[in-house]
Amino acid sequence: MPDASFPVEMAGGVPVVVAPEEIDITNAAGLRAALGEAAGRGPGGFVVDMSRTQFCDTAGIHALVLAHKRAGAESREIRLVITGAAVLRIFAITGLDNVIPLFASLEEALAASKAPREQ
Amino acid sequence: MSRGEKPGPFGPKVLACRNHGTVYRSARLVESECRPRRLGWVDDANPSSGLGAKQARGYWCYRAGEAVTTPDESAGRDGRAHPGWPGPARADGALLVLDLGFDSSTLQTARAEVRACVGHARFPGGQVEDVVLAVHELAANAVCHGGGAGRLRVWNLAEALYCQVDDGDLMASATPEGALDQASLNSLPSEPGHGLWVVRRLADQMQSQSGPGGTSVLIRFDGGAARYFA
Numbered sequence: 001m002p003d004a005s006f007p008v009e010m011a012g013g014v015p016v017v018v019a020p021e022e023i024d025i026t027n028a029a030g031l032r033a034a035l036g037e038a039a040g041r042g043p044g045g046f047v048v049d050m051s052r053t054q055f056c057d058t059a060g061i062h063a064l065v066l067a068h069k070r071a072g073a074e075s076r077e078i079r080l081v082i083t084g085a086a087v088l089r090i091f092a093i094t095g096l097d098n099v100i101p102l103f104a105s106l107e108e109a110l111a112a113s114k115a116p117r118e119q
Numbered sequence: 120m121s122r123g124e125k126p127g128p129f130g131p132k133v134l135a136c137r138n139h140g141t142v143y144r145s146a147r148l149v150e151s152e153c154r155p156r157r158l159g160w161v162d163d164a165n166p167s168s169g170l171g172a173k174q175a176r177g178y179w180c181y182r183a184g185e186a187v188t189t190p191d192e193s194a195g196r197d198g199r200a201h202p203g204w205p206g207p208a209r210a211d212g213a214l215l216v217l218d219l220g221f222d223s224s225t226l227q228t229a230r231a232e233v234r235a236c237v238g239h240a241r242f243p244g245g246q247v248e249d250v251v252l253a254v255h256e257l258a259a260n261a262v263c264h265g266g267g268a269g270r271l272r273v274w275n276l277a278e279a280l281y282c283q284v285d286d287g288d289l290m291a292s293a294t295p296e297g298a299l300d301q302a303s304l305n306s307l308p309s310e311p312g313h314g315l316w317v318v319r320r321l322a323d324q325m326q327s328q329s330g331p332g333g334t335s336v337l338i339r340f341d342g343g344a345a346r347y348f349a
Contacts, residue, residue: 001227024226025226025259025262025263026227055252055255058314059314085244086248086251089245089248089249090317093317094317
């Protein structure tokens, strides 16, 4: 089964949820828990690093959408790092690529996370 | 395989066949002498036994000589039917390229198997992942809402790839190690509509039939198969 662990790390003061290679119904609960933990680390936004992720089903998408909505209600933002073609594809199909900010690297996502505070 | 080269008679090579947890690495598909052509699994180590009709984890196993149906031929069983579905029943020599049982513990394996067999059918890379995602969503639905397990079949026909997912309590004889129990299944995210919506966007055609025996969903992908298996 896919790796059930979604560690939450800190990078430059920003919580980063590190996603495994595959996200599906069997480990989406772990993703939801990690997203909740990252949101609880502070009032700012956080990053979900899916750069290793090669497959994400609608259960994973559902967890990310809920986290995005929750963050939006609290006037903060989650940022996703996505490089896998199949993952980009499901974001395009569902239209989420126009809803949740996507970045090609963790560095870019972190830079975007810091930008508002530097202004 | 070059463009003009004919594929083998049974599509991708079958590496292993499982029955009740036992992996028969020498298992192979065999073709009957009579017409209409029938395919069956035979264990090379014990050719007279066949592999048994009941599937456990992994590949669906047939008795030697048992017919491998096309999507249309399997219609009507257990109330599952795909009336009016075009193509397969009239196609000569439908290639069953994948026949798997799955549950929550083997969804990942099922995805890998679909990826391998669709890639073999020479679908373009992006479309391979479309098929993988669509089939996975159907299988995930079967796991979450259809008794926790199901059966997945893929046919590579002259003009398209057909994938059928039947849910139901197909593996009631044993709860495989690693499978989620009912409480865990109930805790899985329940978004059937969203998953099927994605499947409809991905597949060229989709048909779902429910009956006393469960739900059967058949999807069709046009594409690479026509160019290589015509």
